[in-house]
Amino acid sequence: MSKGHVLLAHGSGGKLSHDLIQDVFLRHLSNPVLDVQDDAAVWTPALLPGTRLALTTDSYVVQPLFFPGGDIGKLAVCGTVNDVAMVGAKPLYLSASFILEEGFELSILESIVQSMKSSAEEAGVEIISGDTKVVAHGEADGLYISTTGVGLLDPELKIGGAEAKPGDMVIISGTIGDHGIAVLEARGELGFQSNLESDIAPLNHLVTAMLSASKNIHVLRDPTRGGVATALNEISRQSGVGIILEEDSLPIQPAVAAACEMLGFDPLYIANEGKLLAIISQEDVENVLAVMRKTRYGENAVVIGVVEDSPHGRLLLRTGLGSTRIVDVLAGEMLPRIC
Amino acid sequence: MSKGHVLLAHGSGGKLSHDLIQDVFLRHLSNPVLDVQDDAAVWTPALLPGTRLALTTDSYVVQPLFFPGGDIGKLAVCGTVNDVAMVGAKPLYLSASFILEEGFELSILESIVQSMKSSAEEAGVEIISGDTKVVAHGEADGLYISTTGVGLLDPELKIGGAEAKPGDMVIISGTIGDHGIAVLEARGELGFQSNLESDIAPLNHLVTAMLSASKNIHVLRDPTRGGVATALNEISRQSGVGIILEEDSLPIQPAVAAACEMLGFDPLYIANEGKLLAIISQEDVENVLAVMRKTRYGENAVVIGVVEDSPHGRLLLRTGLGSTRIVDVLAGEMLPRIC
Numbered sequence: 137m138s139k140g141h142v143l144l145a146h147g148s149g150g151k152l153s154h155d156l157i158q159d160v161f162l163r164h165l166s167n168p169v170l171d172v173q174d175d176a177a178v179w180t181p182a183l184l185p186g187t188r189l190a191l192t193t194d195s196y197v198v199q200p201l202f203f204p205g206g207d208i209g210k211l212a213v214c215g216t217v218n219d220v221a222m223v224g225a226k227p228l229y230l231s232a233s234f235i236l237e238e239g240f241e242l243s244i245l246e247s248i249v250q251s252m253k254s255s256a257e258e259a260g261v262e263i264i265s266g267d268t269k270v271v272a273h274g275e276a277d278g279l280y281i282s283t284t285g286v287g288l289l290d291p292e293l294k295i296g297g298a299e300a301k302p303g304d305m306v307i308i309s310g311t312i313g314d315h316g317i318a319v320l321e322a323r324g325e326l327g328f329q330s331n332l333e334s335d336i337a338p339l340n341h342l343v344t345a346m347l348s349a350s351k352n353i354h355v356l357r358d359p360t361r362g363g364v365a366t367a368l369n370e371i372s373r374q375s376g377v378g379i380i381l382e383e384d385s386l387p388i389q390p391a392v393a394a395a396c397e398m399l400g401f402d403p404l405y406i407a408n409e410g411k412l413l414a415i416i417s418q419e420d421v422e423n424v425l426a427v428m429r430k431t432r433y434g435e436n437a438v439v440i441g442v443v444e445d446s447p448h449g450r451l452l453l454r455t456g457l458g459s460t461r462i463v464d465v466l467a468g469e470m471l472p473r474i475c
Numbered sequence: 476m477s478k479g480h481v482l483l484a485h486g487s488g489g490k491l492s493h494d495l496i497q498d499v500f501l502r503h504l505s506n507p508v509l510d511v512q513d514d515a516a517v518w519t520p521a522l523l524p525g526t527r528l529a530l531t532t533d534s535y536v537v538q539p540l541f542f543p544g545g546d547i548g549k550l551a552v553c554g555t556v557n558d559v560a561m562v563g564a565k566p567l568y569l570s571a572s573f574i575l576e577e578g579f580e581l582s583i584l585e586s587i588v589q590s591m592k593s594s595a596e597e598a599g600v601e602i603i604s605g606d607t608k609v610v611a612h613g614e615a616d617g618l619y620i621s622t623t624g625v626g627l628l629d630p631e632l633k634i635g636g637a638e639a640k641p642g643d644m645v646i647i648s649g650t651i652g653d654h655g656i657a658v659l660e661a662r663g664e665l666g667f668q669s670n671l672e673s674d675i676a677p678l679n680h681l682v683t684a685m686l687s688a689s690k691n692i693h694v695l696r697d698p699t700r701g702g703v704a705t706a707l708n709e710i711s712r713q714s715g716v717g718i719i720l721e722e723d724s725l726p727i728q729p730a731v732a733a734a735c736e737m738l739g740f741d742p743l744y745i746a747n748e749g750k751l752l753a754i755i756s757q758e759d760v761e762n763v764l765a766v767m768r769k770t771r772y773g774e775n776a777v778v779i780g781v782v783e784d785s786p787h788g789r790l791l792l793r794t795g796l797g798s799t800r801i802v803d804v805l806a807g808e809m810l811p812r813i814c
Contacts, residue, residue: 270486
């Protein structure tokens with residue numbers, strides 16, 4: 137049996153999260169679909185040959201509930217829509233389950249539900265099933281939301297973390313770190329006024345545009361908890377490749393760079409909620425960038441790196457000075473309850 | 476906007492739960508699938524004509540986490556499997572999302588995950604997607620689990636809360652109130668030793684057997700939170716019929732009856748987690764009872780009432796003395812965190 141206790145870092149998306157998934161969840165629940173460990177599970181029901189469905193679930197515990205650019209409701213819809221989209225599936229339906237703390241204001245709950253409605257409309261999905269539980273005062277922190285998304289997938293597509301190939305290019309759809317720093321500011325932990333907003337957005341329409349421009353999109357992933365560094369580390373491991381980032385190519389807003397410098401954070405580990413990483417055959421990169429840049433959430437898309445044969449399972453950063461360093465998985469906890 | 480604050484009774488499954496769903500959730504999120512308000516949502520994806528899928532979600536916050544007959548993990552699998560089965564669908568896949576409190580023992584988490592695995596195996600479903608979030612000590616009570624279930628449905632079937640018809644009979648698959656009283660005992664609130672166990676069980680195989688015996692099963696529902704009284708009140712409203720229960724027919728274990736008498740509870744409102752109500756054409760009742768009684772979880776199945784044309788939307792109880800009283804929806808909170 138596992139020893140010890142749950143630490144905040146078990147929820148960081150970093151090394152301890154990975155260990156918890158391996159040692160507790162995968163160890164007991166292992167099956168071919170779960171073991172793939174992409175953003176959404178993809179399966180073909182035995183009774184529906186030729187059909188591929190995607191399923192993904194997330195709980196949202198962000199604190200505070202409202203922050204510049206969004207709230208927990210918008211996050212709970214977009215986060216799950218995006219996970220469905222990251223396997224190339226078209227998100228169709230969501231379920232939503234609420235854990236409410238006794239004493240929570242109903243008017244705030246209503247605002248959050250309205251926000252979920254707006255985001256669902258923008259994404260073109262419907263919330264078709266729900267549940268509410270109430271726990272006593274002091275047994276939760278306001279409210280937590282769990283959403284699950286179901287999507288439908290073109291049987292021809294093969295997009296996943298294990299599909300990156302040497303020679304592919306790595307694209308990011310826009311600036312990194314906006315969500316994490318906006319939430320920090322809402323917590324009053326920034327120490328200055330950044331005017332930053334979270335980037336939360338539904339990315340499924342962006343993915344649809346990208347899929348229309350290329351049949352050679354190998355990996356899609358939204359770098360949420362743990363940021364770009366964690367997402368690319370996972371992909372390098374899943375694909376058994378090396379990924380090399382160019383530091384000077386990383387799009388970072390000045391306020392995010394300033395906040396990270398002040399607080400000692402690396403923007404590569406800061407959560408995003410409206411960005412995607414795409415790993416694509418080199419010959420299609422210009423086509424894909426062109427369609428991305430015509431969309432609302434992809435206008436700042438750029439190439440930030442390349443996939444190489446080695447070092448296997450490693451993410452490297454080539455700095456502006458030409459040196460190269462390993463960017464490892466996050467070992468501890470950086471920002472609890474960021475999503 | 477809604478006024479006031481969340482009360483424990485908003486989670487009871489009774490009148491306040493109903494109001495919260497209507498005034499906050501359905502008011503903003505209304506759509507034809509969500510509005511049906513059965514145990515699981517049923518839909519046909521536009522891209523898959525002829526296919527009917529079922530989706531349902533629940534959060535589980537039961538306290539304590541372990542109790543005679545089960546634990547929160549078994550509950551999180553069986554509860555969601557049963558909701559899928561209650562629309563006549565075959566449950567296929569589950570997702571599971573965990574909210575863990577910092578400091579929670581990893582060995583306990585592992586026991587709960589093992590229990591989920593056993594229940595999933597018994598039900599014949601796989602857990603294919605998951606998520607873990609961690610909140611600080613004092614921001615949750617150990618752990619909460621949200622599960623979502625996906626199932627596949629025979630396109631010919633029409634089972635739902637609105638399908639009860641005058642002349643139908645009401646069947647219960649076994650004794651009522653076992654889960655609620657077992658959890659109360661585990662909390663040390665019973666005052667005597669009952670030796671009761673929760674009835675938690677996956678009911679999908681029982682449903683499959685019933686469907687093989689009759690094409691005239693109109694309603695299936697598992698009387699969980701709020702018990703038999705709440706479930707039948709909902710059905711009487713959805714179908715616009717009156718339902719008349721025969722008090723002397725209700726199967727109740729002596730220990731449950733004794734506990735209810737001591738504590739002033741009505742067993743009709745106590746939660747069950749391994750029982751189903753079925754509303755069936757009179758001519759098929761004997762066939763259905765015969766197959767139910769051959770199964771592990773249906774061996775004590777009996778008829779407990781009939782559906783009549785009136786009073787519309789009302790549940791009545793005919794007592795052993797021949798008098799009849801209205802059994803209303805639960806107004807307050809009886810047992811918080813029962814599931």
